[in-house]
Amino acid sequence: MEKTIEKLDNFNGSILIFTHENPDGDGIGSMLALYKFLKKKGKNIDMAMKDELPHTYDFLSNVDKIKKLPVDKVYDLGILVDAAGVFRAGTEVKAKEFMRIDHHREGEKYGDWDYVDITAPSTTTLVAKLLKSWDEKLIDKDIAESLYVGLLTDTGSFRHSNITPEIFDIAKFLVKKGADPVYISHKVFERNKPEAIKLLNKVLSTLQFHEGGKVASLTVRKKFFDDTGAKEEDTEGFVNFARGIDGVDIAFIMIQKPNRPDTWRVSLRSKGKYNVQEIAKELGGGGHRNASGCRLNGEEDEVRERILRVINKKLKEEENK
Numbered sequence: 001m002e003k004t005i006e007k008l009d010n011f012n013g014s015i016l017i018f019t020h021e022n023p024d025g026d027g028i029g030s031m032l033a034l035y036k037f038l039k040k041k042g043k044n045i046d047m048a049m050k051d052e053l054p055h056t057y058d059f060l061s062n063v064d065k066i067k068k069l070p071v072d073k074v075y076d077l078g079i080l081v082d083a084a085g086v087f088r089a090g091t092e093v094k095a096k097e098f099m100r101i102d103h104h105r106e107g108e109k110y111g112d113w114d115y116v117d118i119t120a121p122s123t124t125t126l127v128a129k130l131l132k133s134w135d136e137k138l139i140d141k142d143i144a145e146s147l148y149v150g151l152l153t154d155t156g157s158f159r160h161s162n163i164t165p166e167i168f169d170i171a172k173f174l175v176k177k178g179a180d181p182v183y184i185s186h187k188v189f190e191r192n193k194p195e196a197i198k199l200l201n202k203v204l205s206t207l208q209f210h211e212g213g214k215v216a217s218l219t220v221r222k223k224f225f226d227d228t229g230a231k232e233e234d235t236e237g238f239v240n241f242a243r244g245i246d247g248v249d250i251a252f253i254m255i256q257k258p259n260r261p262d263t264w265r266v267s268l269r270s271k272g273k274y275n276v277q278e279i280a281k282e283l284g285g286g287g288h289r290n291a292s293g294c295r296l297n298g299e300e301d302e303v304r305e306r307i308l309r310v311i312n313k314k315l316k317e318e319e320n321k
């Protein structure tokens, strides 16, 4: 972390902060907090991502400043937050050099100024530590709010196995800096659009059990988006309905890309010891032990079978341990 601060403190060129495609609260929160802080430090800074801002996060300050990737300009430094590599931006990012601030396993390395800690429950945890150690007094309410959003969303509201005692210290620090947990929870979790609930209704009817009930799957077909008017971002959190079933250890959702129907975005989730990162890796993706993802091409049934074959292999390996 010291090397990250040193690099940024001395850097006078143009900087682009960016995050992964299908951005979540952790990626967006990290980007916004870092943007505002570096602006206060007088840096020449932009931020960008490939996809639209999910409406869940529209209340955060400076969201109107987020540019859409790809951007023509070639930046002196690109800061990738909350992703294993620049490839996760989902499009080209032009910069002379890169820096990575992240908590994903097995990612790319760009320099000794990277700040990567795979034990961190969220990237915003790392950004909070970085900014606190660099210049604590510059952390204002807006920055604290953005960081709190990432803490909240990446830990499933402080429920997932990635939480550490330290995250409550950081949450306390951010609340003291002005982040309001009640207001933020309301904004993030209690503003579902009617079309998103109509979509959920259809998606729940696709529930299937496999491996004698240990595995559950959900499917979002392109047709569901067409029929309800919901968007891809409205599927956020749907997989948790499958994971939350009693007896289910591994859950996954397959989302057919509305603009590329031969591609499926797969989200994998598990409870406890079951490692979905290994499953996602074998399917060409990655992530964390209890939350991972990948992209697969093909017909619906064939894609589901592929995922189930890898899950079956991993469950057998787990049994034989």
Ligand code: 5GP
Pocket (backbone or CB within 6 Å): 020, 022, 082, 083, 084, 104, 266, 267, 268, 284, 285, 286, 287, 288, 291, 292, 293, 294, 295
């Ligand atoms: P989600 O299922 O919420 O999209 O992603 C869960 C986790 O898996 C996130 O940490 C995300 O970065 C990672 N992930 C999702 N899709 C991919 C992918 O296609 N490739 C890699 N390497 N990681 C992914």
Ligand code: MN
Pocket (backbone or CB within 6 Å): 026, 027, 082, 103, 122, 123, 154
């Ligand atoms: Mn994250």
